[in-house]
Amino acid sequence: MHGDGWVICGDSGGFVNSVHREGSNLAMTTGKMAAETIIRLRDEGKDYTAANLKGYRSALEQSFVMKDLKKYRDVPEILHGNRQFLTTYPELLTRAAHTMLKVDGVDKLTKEREIKRDFVARRSRFGLVGDAIKLMRALR
Secondary structure (H helix, E strand, C coil), rough: ECCCCCCCCCCHHCCCCCCCCCCCCHHHHHHHHHHHHHHHHHHHHCCCHHHHHHHHHHHHCCCHHHHHHHCCCCCCHHHHHHHHHHHHHHHHHHHHHHHCCCCCCCCHHHHHHHHHHHHHHCCCHHHHHHHHHHHHHCCC
């Protein structure tokens, strides 16, 4: 993230949270932290050495940027290794929303039972529980 005479911020530093589809706020925040570190060193008359620029890394570690990136670091691997999160579940949720919002004279309890049956039919109870555990572990 830093070395003799350089710092990396924004997308080039990998400061992208794919889970929340965010990057602009991380780019602006890391850029601001880098600039503040460099300005502080300039004002103190210090060189831009790796040792002096470590304040940038410290600022990152204390900020929401690194906390969020660390929290969600395992999620992309879980999503790519378990295609149902990107295929089956979006389809099931779309159908569930359609079922719940459709004005057809059917009561909500009946609709909820239909949605539950759809989920179990597509993923099984064990599959649903296993997927929930995988996500919880990835988000801890």
